[in-house]
Amino acid sequence: MSSAVTGRSRRGAASRRVPYLFLAPAIVLFTLFVVLPIGYAIYLSLRKVKVSGLGLGRNSRKEIFAGLENYREALADPELWSSAGRVLAYGAILLPIMLGLALLFALLLDRPRVGLARFSRLAIFLPYAVPGLIASMLWGFLYLPAVSPFTNVAEWLGLPAPDPLTGNSVIFAIVNIAVWGGVGFNMIVLFTSLRAIPGEIYESALLDGCTQFQLAVRIKIPLLLPSLIMTTVFSLIATLQVFTEPLTVRSLTNSISSTWTPLMKIYSDAFAQNDIYSAAATSVVIAGVTLVISFGFLRLVQRQAFGGEHR
Amino acid sequence: MTTLTSSVPARSDLDPGTPRRREPTRTAWLPTAVLLIGAFYCLLPVAWVVAASTKSGSSLFTTFTFAPGGDLLDNLSDLSTYGDGIYWRWLANSLLYAGVGGAISALVSGLSGYTLAKFRFPGRDAIFNVLLAGVLVPGVTLAIPQYLLLAKVGLTDTYWSVLLPSIISPFGIYLARIYAAAAVPDTVLEAARTDGAGELRIFGRVALPMMLPGLVTVFLFQFVAIWNNFLLPFVMISSDGRFPVTVGLFTLLNQGQTVPALYSVVIIGVLVSILPLIALFLLLQRYWRLDLVSGAVKG
Numbered sequence: 131m132s133s134a135v136t137g138r139s140r141r142g143a144a145s146r147r148v149p150y151l152f153l154a155p156a157i158v159l160f161t162l163f164v165v166l167p168i169g170y171a172i173y174l175s176l177r178k179v180k181v182s183g184l185g186l187g188r189n190s191r192k193e194i195f196a197g198l199e200n201y202r203e204a205l206a207d208p209e210l211w212s213s214a215g216r217v218l219a220y221g222a223i224l225l226p227i228m229l230g231l232a233l234l235f236a237l238l239l240d241r242p243r244v245g246l247a248r249f250s251r252l253a254i255f256l257p258y259a260v261p262g263l264i265a266s267m268l269w270g271f272l273y274l275p276a277v278s279p280f281t282n283v284a285e286w287l288g289l290p291a292p293d294p295l296t297g298n299s300v301i302f303a304i305v306n307i308a309v310w311g312g313v314g315f316n317m318i319v320l321f322t323s324l325r326a327i328p329g330e331i332y333e334s335a336l337l338d339g340c341t342q343f344q345l346a347v348r349i350k351i352p353l354l355l356p357s358l359i360m361t362t363v364f365s366l367i368a369t370l371q372v373f374t375e376p377l378t379v380r381s382l383t384n385s386i387s388s389t390w391t392p393l394m395k396i397y398s399d400a401f402a403q404n405d406i407y408s409a410a411a412t413s414v415v416i417a418g419v420t421l422v423i424s425f426g427f428l429r430l431v432q433r434q435a436f437g438g439e440h441r
Numbered sequence: 442m443t444t445l446t447s448s449v450p451a452r453s454d455l456d457p458g459t460p461r462r463r464e465p466t467r468t469a470w471l472p473t474a475v476l477l478i479g480a481f482y483c484l485l486p487v488a489w490v491v492a493a494s495t496k497s498g499s500s501l502f503t504t505f506t507f508a509p510g511g512d513l514l515d516n517l518s519d520l521s522t523y524g525d526g527i528y529w530r531w532l533a534n535s536l537l538y539a540g541v542g543g544a545i546s547a548l549v550s551g552l553s554g555y556t557l558a559k560f561r562f563p564g565r566d567a568i569f570n571v572l573l574a575g576v577l578v579p580g581v582t583l584a585i586p587q588y589l590l591l592a593k594v595g596l597t598d599t600y601w602s603v604l605l606p607s608i609i610s611p612f613g614i615y616l617a618r619i620y621a622a623a624a625v626p627d628t629v630l631e632a633a634r635t636d637g638a639g640e641l642r643i644f645g646r647v648a649l650p651m652m653l654p655g656l657v658t659v660f661l662f663q664f665v666a667i668w669n670n671f672l673l674p675f676v677m678i679s680s681d682g683r684f685p686v687t688v689g690l691f692t693l694l695n696q697g698q699t700v701p702a703l704y705s706v707v708i709i710g711v712l713v714s715i716l717p718l719i720a721l722f723l724l725l726q727r728y729w730r731l732d733l734v735s736g737a738v739k740g
């Protein structure tokens with residue numbers, strides 16, 4: 131499958147350097163903008179500022195080694211735990227709905243005799259082209275009782291007007307924005323892998339009188355497993371980083387605090403409280419948790435999905 | 442004798458080469474309806490913003506939400522005059538960040554993916570795995586240490602501070618590697634080497650054209666990712682003249698909390714910002730090689 135630049139080449143020594151030269155731009159950029167920031171965050175997370183005297187003089191603020199103190203403080207902060215709890219609840223609602231709908235739509239698009247399939251596919255994929263911030267603004271306005279069409283509908287039906295931006299329902303308001311933005315992309319990934327399955331696989335099942343529903347559940351979904359795992363991992367990572375949507379909707383309601391999600395807490399620690407050390411410690415914890423969860427999930431499903439088929 | 446003749450057509454029925462029973466051509470209504478509900482849900486906010494953009498600030502809150510008004514042009518001119526036309530500058534900035542960043546990113550990803558797919562060298566798997574692990578690193582938690590590091594070298598609040606971190610894309614490298622492995626035959630590379638072509642020339646003249654469809658996909662992914670990115674420019678940029686349109690609209694929305702008249706400017710701004718991306722998206726959809734993402738690429 132892959133070729134070898136073997137010793138057959140006359141420019142032996144020079145050509146052995148070629149792959150490293152070609153990779154140099156990526157490696158340099160990766161080091162500068164991924165490895166170094168991670169290292170710097172870890173370094174900062176172990177430091178703190180020591181203020182001597184009144185903290186007014188030039189040398190009165192000194193950065194010193196703090197050990198694990200920032201971590202202890204970060205983990206003891208109840209706000210971090212409540213924001214983590216909110217994100218877990220958000221993910222537990224979002225992932226099944228978003229991926230379930232994506233799978234349902236992909237399977238429906240793949241079955242024969244569906245009308246207007248191209249239109250539906252494009253329409254459902256369309257929100258992918260809308261930035262999360264813009265999506266949050268659009269839905270934010272739709273949630274505002276004064277301009278919401280849902281208010282009009284509720285009035286016609288004689289029901290109380292819904293107000294998704296108050297109290298506990300705000301989490302569903304945020305979930306809805308993420309579902310709207312994410313379902314199309316996941317649907318397209320799943321639909322594309324369905325299209326890559328050779329049609330002959332279905333023939334005998336159809337001849338045996340298998341319905342489209344049975345075909346989907348018994349044959350297509352098992353074959354989709356690797357793609358489902360990939361979309362789940364990417365959605366999981368995105369979920370743990372939720373930031374833009376609640377931050378934007380916050381402009382329209384009082385129900386969202388400035389530390390509503392862990393990332394919002396990091397942002398507010400770093401820029402509003404000016405405590406970059408505590409923000410760094412929290413960042414490292416979040417990055418670690420994300421890695422553990424995504425690797426853990428991959429390990430969990432690896433045996434069924436990637437059994438020797440990878441690369 | 443009779444059993445034999447009767448079994449012949451039955452067997453040919455099982456033969457995959459011959460057409461099966463004719464498929465009924467009527468539409469499956471339930472799946473169609475479910476998909477149309479999905480489409481309706483996805484188009485609803487877009488339809489709303491189109492309707493709302495045609496209304497004046499006061500009728501926004503008084504008329505039925507989907508009833509169009511007659512103030513589209515007034516709203517557009519309000520948007521254009523706001524802050525001496527700074528909105529158009531934000532849009533141009535977004536285009537710059539996403540266009541230039543996406544193009545360089547596709548090139549770097551293409552070169553890296555090609556090298557990882559087509560060369561054998563010590564450390565190849567280690568390099569690939571480390572780059573790939575970058576996909577799992579929560580990109581957004583990087584933004585703050587990136588900011589602090591760039592602040593040390595005085596690059597924050599410059600175009601570079603958004604462009605440079607956007608170039609490296611582990612996902613792009615991964616896609617380019619899959620595509621290079623499938624689309625660039627080893628024999629062609631061997632032939633070029635036999636002809637005495639240099640490696641850089643082989644990449645530029647032979648491999649790059651073959652990888653173009655895959656690289657267009659990488660470019661489109663990066664373009665959308667950079668255009669949609671909010672946190673990175675939000676953290677890095679403080680001068681409103683260098684905002685991309687997402688950050689610009691966010692600051693407008695926040696001012697709208699105290700100046701509700703700005704809401705209609707925000708709404709028309711939202712509409713104008715999504716139209717180019719939707720147009721680009723519809724125009725270029727056939728260039729998206731999404732089979733790459735699902736891992737189902739066929740050479």
